[in-house]
Amino acid sequence: METSIYRVFDIEQDAAALDRAAALLRAGRLVVIPTETVYGLAADALNPSAASAIYAAKGRPSDNPLIVHIADPEQARPLVKRLPDAYFALAERFWPGPMTVILEKSARVPYETSGGLETVALRMPSHPVARELIRRAGTPLAAPSANLSGSPSPTCAGHCIQDLTGRVDAIIDGGSCTVGVESTVLTLCTDPPAILRPGAVTLEMLREVLPDIRLDPGVFAHLPDGAKAASPGMKYRHYAPKARVVLLWGTLVQFAAYLEAQPPGCGVLCFEGEQARFGGHPCVTYGRRDDPVSQAQALFGALRRIDELGLTSVYARVDSPDGVGQAVYNRLLRAAGFTEIRLGWEESAT
Ligand code: TXA
Ligand code: MG
Numbered sequence: 001m002e003t004s005i006y007r008v009f010d011i012e013q014d015a016a017a018l019d020r021a022a023a024l025l026r027a028g029r030l031v032v033i034p035t036e037t038v039y040g041l042a043a044d045a046l047n048p049s050a051a052s053a054i055y056a057a058k059g060r061p062s063d064n065p066l067i068v069h070i071a072d073p074e075q076a077r078p079l080v081k082r083l084p085d086a087y088f089a090l091a092e093r094f095w096p097g098p099m100t101v102i103l104e105k106s107a108r109v110p111y112e113t114s115g116g117l118e119t120v121a122l123r124m125p126s127h128p129v130a131r132e133l134i135r136r137a138g139t140p141l142a143a144p145s146a147n148l149s150g151s152p153s154p155t156c157a158g159h160c161i162q163d164l165t166g167r168v169d170a171i172i173d174g175g176s177c178t179v180g181v182e183s184t185v186l187t188l189c190t191d192p193p194a195i196l197r198p199g200a201v202t203l204e205m206l207r208e209v210l211p212d213i214r215l216d217p218g219v220f221a222h223l224p225d226g227a228k229a230a231s232p233g234m235k236y237r238h239y240a241p242k243a244r245v246v247l248l249w250g251t252l253v254q255f256a257a258y259l260e261a262q263p264p265g266c267g268v269l270c271f272e273g274e275q276a277r278f279g280g281h282p283c284v285t286y287g288r289r290d291d292p293v294s295q296a297q298a299l300f301g302a303l304r305r306i307d308e309l310g311l312t313s314v315y316a317r318v319d320s321p322d323g324v325g326q327a328v329y330n331r332l333l334r335a336a337g338f339t340e341i342r343l344g345w346e347e348s349a350t
Contacts, residue, residue, distance in 0.1 A: 004170040005161065008034075011132050017172070018129070022136035024169050030057055032146045032160045033133055034174030035125040037098045037182050037199065038153040038300070039160050040069070040143030041168065042133075045079075051112035051142050057167040059149040064232045065115030066142035067100050067123050067183070071134040076122050078108050079140065086188055089209050096126035098179050099201040102187040113142045115232055119189055129174040145182060146171075152239045152303040152335070155180050159304060180297035181327045185231060186213065195219065196231035198326040200296065219330055220321075222338040241306040243267065243314045245336040250343030252277060255317060258343055267311035269302060271295075274317070282309055289317075292325035299328060303335055 006017035021031045025042065028050040033042045041058060043050035045068040055062050070076055073091040077083060081104040090101055105120035114120050125131060134141050145153035146160045146168075154160045157173035164171065184199030184206070192212040195203060198219060206213050218234040229235045248255055256277045259268060267282045268275075271289040286302040287294030306314055316336065321329035333340075 001166060001169065003161075003165045003168055005157070005173060006170055007173045008129050009175060011128055018132060018136055021133055021170055021172055022138075025133070025137040025141065026139070028053075029170075030054065030168040031133075032157075032164060032168055032171040033127075033130050033141070033143065034157070034172060034177065035069075035127045035130045035143075036177060037125075037179045038155055038177055039146040039157070040067075040130070040141075041146040041160075041164065042069070042141040042143040044137070045069075045113050045140040045142035046108060046110065047139075048110040048112040051110060054142060054144060055112075057164065058144060058147070060144060061149070061232075062112075063115050064144075065117055065119075065121060066113050066144050067121045067185075068109065068113065069130065069134055069141045069143055070122060070124050071131045073124060075134075075140060076103070078106060079120055079122065080104060080106055084188060086193070086210060090186075090206075091124070093209050094201050094205070095124040096131065097124075097201065098126070098183040098199050099123065100183045100185045100197075102185065102189055102196070104189060117232075119187070121185060123183055127174065129172060133172075150240060152241065152300040153182055155297070155300050159300075162304075178297070180299060180301075181331055184327070185233075187230070190230075194230065197233065198330050200293075200324055200327065202323050203326065204323065215326075219326075220333065239300065239303060239331050239335045240337065241303045241311075241314075241335065243306050243311045245269070245306075245314050245316055245332075245339070247318050247332055247336045247340040248315045248343060249318055249340065252317075254343040255315070258341075259315060262313075262315070265312070267306060267309065267314040269306065269314050269316035271317055271319075282311060284309070284314075289319060292319065292323055292328050295319065295328045296324055299331060 008014040100123040184201040185197040275283040
């Protein structure tokens with residue numbers, strides 16, 4: 001299939017491109033769209049064959065449900081059994097923005113979109129191009145991250161062009177994503193409600209609206225074989241560059257000393273300004289130390305850069321997982337297949 005690239009930086013000036021993309025979506029075709037978190041591979045969420053085509057284009061397991069993107073909180077009404085008060089409280093505080101809410105689905109949402117589940121994940125993105133496209137398409141859009149399954153999520157159009165050219169009808173280039181990691185996913189279908197994937201809307205922020213919300217145990221722990229995941233996405237190896245990634249906990253001095261004992265081809269994923277400490281080892285940076293927002297923005301680009309450099313083995317610096325740092329650590333853990341070394345502490349490689 002031929003893939004058209006549309007540049008849309010201004011909703012009014014680029015209205016013709018938006019209309020072409022909306023027409024493709026109405027016809028059940030696949031269009032990559034920018035959002036504030038990562039790019040999404042979008043199709044009509046209410047069209048079963050369009051939703052199935054998303055799985056085929058990504059190489060995604062068909063039991064991993066898609067997020068349904070809406071342009072207005074009320075657009076969720078026909079998609080769910082019931083909209084609880086908590087839904088409106090969350091929407092009021094965090095939408096449009098990087099938060100996804102799971103509710104019981106109605107019959108309107110096909111199982112192709114919900115991955116066979118009786119629940120549906122809903123998100124109202126803040127990216128103006130995403131919302132305008134939902135409006136013009138006149139239907140909610142199912143959109144997983146626009147990467148090939150298993151590879152790091154795309155944070156600019158170039159990443160999507162790399163992964164999906166020839167597999168989708170169009171890619172909309174709307175610039176770089178400002179958040180850089182995927183939305184916070186939470187479920188209102190459990191009591192208490194739970195975060196299934198941390199993101200830029202943090203646990204602390206959510207507690208202001210839902211005081212009893214908790215982190216699902218699968219967020220930071222490797223699920224044992226055969227365990228039932230609260231979110232199907234937890235089961236799959238994610239965000240992984242081809243290189244073997246190991247997370248190294250320790251001070252900069254401990255980290256540098258550990259690297260000295262490694263072969264020179266072994267790479268380092270570190271913070272800006274630290275490269276000089278790892279003389280000789282190829283370095284890729286991901287944001288600034290003690291600044292998880294900058295780390296989130298840079299992380300997926302850095303994981304792709306590791307592959308471009310052809311590195312086979314990489315040791316990563318890690319920061320304390322607080323606030324948005326929880327999202328960064330959650331993605332790093334999956335990129336590393338849960339392999340962590342605590343310098344001066346025990347080694348864990350589950
Ligand atoms: O920021 C984002 O959320 C991006 C942009 C494009 O909006 N989308 C995204 O989609 O990250 P995806 O498909 O890559 O990740 C969705 C995650 C998956 O881990 C999936 O298992 C989980 O959300 N999920 C979706 N629906 C669910 C449901 N009904 N129950 C449990 N987990 C669900
Ligand atoms: Mg994804």
